[in-house]
Amino acid sequence: MAAILHDNEPKGNALRVLADRYIPRGQSTRTPTQAAVVRAKGCRLWTADGRKLIDFTSGVLVSNLGYAHSLFEKRLKAYRRGVPRNGYNMVTEPMVEASRRLVVSMARRNPNAQQVLWAASGSEGVQKAMWCAMHLHPEKPLLIATRGGFHGKKGLAADVTGETSPNPNVRFISFPLDAPFTEKDCERELAALSAECGGRAALLITEPYLGARGSYHPPKWYHAMLQEWCRAENAVFIFDEVQSCFGRTGNMYAFETYGVRPDLVVLGKGLANGEPGAAVVGRADVLGALDYGEGSDTYSATPGTCAAVCAALDVFREERVVDHVKKASKWLRGGLARLQKRFPFIRAVRGEGMVYGLEMTDAETANRCVLEAYRAREKKGVHFLGPLAQKVLRVSPPLVMDREEMDEAFALLAEAWARIG
Numbered sequence: 001m002a003a004i005l006h007d008n009e010p011k012g013n014a015l016r017v018l019a020d021r022y023i024p025r026g027q028s029t030r031t032p033t034q035a036a037v038v039r040a041k042g043c044r045l046w047t048a049d050g051r052k053l054i055d056f057t058s059g060v061l062v063s064n065l066g067y068a069h070s071l072f073e074k075r076l077k078a079y080r081r082g083v084p085r086n087g088y089n090m091v092t093e094p095m096v097e098a099s100r101r102l103v104v105s106m107a108r109r110n111p112n113a114q115q116v117l118w119a120a121s122g123s124e125g126v127q128k129a130m131w132c133a134m135h136l137h138p139e140k141p142l143l144i145a146t147r148g149g150f151h152g153k154k155g156l157a158a159d160v161t162g163e164t165s166p167n168p169n170v171r172f173i174s175f176p177l178d179a180p181f182t183e184k185d186c187e188r189e190l191a192a193l194s195a196e197c198g199g200r201a202a203l204l205i206t207e208p209y210l211g212a213r214g215s216y217h218p219p220k221w222y223h224a225m226l227q228e229w230c231r232a233e234n235a236v237f238i239f240d241e242v243q244s245c246f247g248r249t250g251n252m253y254a255f256e257t258y259g260v261r262p263d264l265v266v267l268g269k270g271l272a273n274g275e276p277g278a279a280v281v282g283r284a285d286v287l288g289a290l291d292y293g294e295g296s297d298t299y300s301a302t303p304g305t306c307a308a309v310c311a312a313l314d315v316f317r318e319e320r321v322v323d324h325v326k327k328a329s330k331w332l333r334g335g336l337a338r339l340q341k342r343f344p345f346i347r348a349v350r351g352e353g354m355v356y357g358l359e360m361t362d363a364e365t366a367n368r369c370v371l372e373a374y375r376a377r378e379k380k381g382v383h384f385l386g387p388l389a390q391k392v393l394r395v396s397p398p399l400v401m402d403r404e405e406m407d408e409a410f411a412l413l414a415e416a417w418a419r420i421g
């Protein structure tokens with residue numbers, strides 16, 4: 001990655017130059033700041049040169065409980081005490097407990113939540129969910145996905161990502177974006193798909209909202225209609241909640257927000273609050289379609305990941321995180337609306353819960369906004385990722401952010417973005 005050098009940041013610049021020397025650019029997505037972070041606590045990050053940043057990213061919707069959260073860290077330590085770091089071909093207590101608790105937590109809202117198949121990353125979770133559906137229906141070759149979705153960069157997850165696929169068995173259906181796409185349009189498209197597929201679709205995979213495509217959150221009827229289509233076609237309905245699970249949309253699970261009961265739900269990112277891991281939760285008959293070893297790998301369901309899932313579930317319950325999100329999302333929406341009113345270069349604000357997209361006029365402005373936010377004041381700023389879909393800034397603070405911090409972030413942004421013409 002070509003090092004970005006900031007004025008008065010000798011330590012950060014030195015780290016960025018070394019990163020440029022030893023790490024190829026393909027390792028990360030492009031960001032205009034390349035923030036060199038040395039410490040994180042709560043909803044704040046500190047750079048190597050002492051800049052304090054309020055985090056508007058949660059990593060990449062991963063550290064939902066913020067950083068070094070005291071109850072989370074305490075419980076994580078307790079749950080993983082004594083167990084080996086890798087639990088391959090072992091039955092460990094954290095793995096059993098995390099699986100049981102995920103099923104219990106989800107089954108209250110969706111009776112299809114019966115078992116858990118673990119994975120090491122979101123895209124691997126998607127891949128495993130798809131394998132299960134394909135093994136359950138070996139006679140059905142077609143894979144349906146929503147156009148413009150993001151499910152990962154690897155294997156089958158990549159095949160069902162985007163607008164076109166190298167996999168001849170993939171068919172895309174429309175997702176409501178800006179242009180009017182009514183229930184009638186959707187009905188027509190699904191009827192045409194049925195006519196083409198004739199019962200040959202093994203699965204349909206969708207995201208609750210299109211995050212990477214630039215934050216498009218569909219009307220409530222959309223997912224219900226897809227679910228109905230899956231029931232009629234006997235296709236497995238897979239909901240990719242890798243980035244939207246665990247409170248992000250204002251409910252514990254995004255399928256609650258959208259009023260559906262998927263056959264399989266893929267969880268990732270915030271699931272373990274920073275420990276790498278993902279899980280597919282769903283119907284036992286579908287997950288059971290894989291035989292011994294067909295869904296196994298070295299780093300799935302490590303005791304550390306599963307302990308982190310248990311610790312995160314503790315914090316959600318004991319600190320009533322979802323109730324907090326319902327309040328905090330109002331502050332967030334209000335703050336973003338005020339920014340939009342003040343700065344004409346913010347063309348649209350789209351989102352729900354604690355995940356929003358700010359669409360800027362163009363890519364250059366969007367990148368400038370990220371950079372100006374970073375250096376809002378001499379030693380303070382707000383941390384964003386590089387823009388999505390060229391010109392959309394994602395706003396996804398830790399779910400536990402309090403009013404004071406959020407107000408401070410908005411004050412910093414108002415100052416910083418006033419410098420943009």
Ligand SMILES: Cc1ncc(COP(=O)(O)O)c(C=O)c1O
Pocket residue numbers: 121122123124126150151152153207211240241242243268269
């Ligand atoms: C909705 C969704 N699915 C899948 C993935 C892939 O997850 P991972 O990067 O952990 O493989 C992502 C990652 O951003 C995502 O947002």
